[in-house]
Amino acid sequence: MDPRILDRLRCPVCGDPLGQATDTGALRCPRRHSFDVARQGYVNLLTGRAPHVGDTAEMVAARADFLAAGHYDVISAALAEAAAQAVAGFDAYPLVVDAGAGTGHYLGAVLAALPDAVGLALDVSKPALRRAARAHPRAAAALADTWQRLPLADASTAVLLNVFAPRNGAEFHRVLDPAGTLLVVTPAADHLTELVDALGLLRVDPDKADRVATSLGAHFTPVGSTVHRAELALTRPEVATLVGMGPSAWHTDPTALAERLAALPEPIRVRVAVQLDAYRPR
Template identity: 85%
Template sequence: MDPRILGRLSCPVCGEPLAETTAGTARALRCGRRHTFDIARQGYVNLLTGRAPHVGDSAEMIAARAEFQAAGHYDVISAALAAATTRAVQHLRDVSSFDAYPLVVDVGAGTGRYLGAVLAALPDSVGLALDVSKPALRRAARAHPRAAAALADTWQRLPLADGSTAVLLNVFAPRNGPEFHRVLDPAGTLLVVTPAADHLTELVDALGLLRVDPDKADRVTATLGGHFTPVSSTAHRAELTLTRPEIATLVGMGPSAWHTDPAALADRLAALPDPVRVSVAVRLDAYRPR
């Protein structure tokens, strides 16, 4: 593992620093108290403590997400995050003596697509993808040459040292305010992407998808309020032209995949015009630690 990333990690059990060890062909991370965490042959390290309460997105969902993202459909989100992270790192350097290699951590990283876009825009940064889904991490471990990936549960102690992180990314993912606050540099930035009320609005009724809570972004801010201060909020939109197979891929990669009957979905898809114009609408909120 890149030492610039390894040096920011901490044992999720005791909080001590981690070092890489090798025994034959097996690689692992181990702390001074000998808590040991295996590095999978696909490149990610398992930093879970005990059994996770859920296994995250399935291999099928991750494959669908990778296909949809690779087509560029959500590049509006990648571009917004890259620009916001660049500003956040500049702010960090302006107000503190943070070292030359800012660490960007994507919590709930999925395929690592957004983290990869951010690292491409910041050539002197390194990145860490955290997710509870093994299929996601197999892809995230290859998202960028300066990125690493780790299996970790957002609701547990994050495997990062106090104040070790320049920027935290959180895209359509759970948020742990106290842990985010602990691992962020005091001058660091948390970037949260949430769907706007009209995100994918053309498909919600037509396909029976989960509806976005119109107050979602405000509720997110309220849950973080004890630890973070909002500093900016921007809206980002794009209009896609999607074929029926692309719409099926879109549905299969998100939360509606858990709640939609496949037969009913197929019937509703068949009733759609081909192609369909679909709105992408998200909100990007930036927060700094209190």
């Protein structure tokens, strides 16, 4: 593992610094708590059993295909621009952490725009981390539950990304540098509305933005908010992939979805609409 990333990691059991064993490659702390590095490249820093296993291999594959096609590049570009502004005053090798990173697609895009930064993808899904470990040459990946204590040193992170993922305000605050920035992406009210109506998908909570701000308010101050939109023209298979990579995959009957999808004329016009909020630690 890149020593610039390893230096910021901490043992999830005792909080001591971690080093890499020369014999096995595992990460160990001075108290000899040891954490294996999977052959796919990610390290397991989870203690105990996670309350959930995260996205399935099918959902991860769907997300990887859809993102690789560039359909959500509007999100990647917005994050890269915001992250570049956020690290402007930092010394060499600022750390970018993606909490709930999935495949690491957005982390990779941010690192591509920040030639001096290093990155860490955190997720509870092993299929996602197998891809995140290869998201960028300057990135590492770790199995970790964002609802638990994050395996990072206090004030170690310059930019923390949170894209369509759970938010642990207290831990985000602990690991962020006092001058760091939390970048949160959530769906806007009109995100994918054409598919929601036509396919019976989950609707965006109209109070989503307020709930996010409230959940972070004890630890963070909002410093900026922007909405980013793009219009897509998708095939039926691409729409099926889009549904399969998101939360509706858990709640949609496959047969009913296929029937409704077959009735839609191609290309299927879809609006991407997301809100990007920037926060600074209080």
